[in-house]
Amino acid sequence: MNADQMLQEIREVNLSYLMLAQNLIRSDREQALFRLGISEETATLLSSLSPAQILKISSGNTLLCRMRVDDDLVWSLLTNHSKDGNDSVNRLHASILMAGRHQEAA
Template sequence: MNTEQILSEIREANLSYMMLAQSLIRSDREQALFRLGISEETATLLEMLSPAQMMKIASGNTLLCRMRCDDDLVWNLLTNHGKSAANDSVSRLHASILMAGRHREAA
């Protein structure tokens, strides 16, 4: 994949992410804040963006969304390395609780 293809993928991901975020915010704000891991202020800004503004912001070369799973504990819970399938739902629930707690700390 060359540089231009990577930048095109980033622009597409940015636009998709912002459209999803805006849709979630408009349909269920509390769920959007939790699922996206964003602040109330960011949600307000995203909600008010026009399509032209979203296109302009998305056209940058920096990815706007980021991985919320940024530590080994959460990744291990999500991937279930060395665990049976029976523990899958418990591990995912534990990971969700950890990520939700981090969202509350950041807000």
């Protein structure tokens, strides 16, 4: 993948992210705040963007969303595929840890 392709991919991700964020915020604000890991102020701003603003913002070369999972324990829980069938327990535990971090940030 060359640099131009990478920049185009970033722009597509930005556009998808902004459209998803706006839809989530408009349909269920509380869930959107949790799932996107954003503040009330950011949610208000995102929900008020016009389609033209979304296109303009998404056309930049900087990725607008970020990985919220920056904890080795959470990554371990998400990627650990155990033989004893505890995958759902691991995912639940990871979700609980990430929810706690969302509360700390709010």
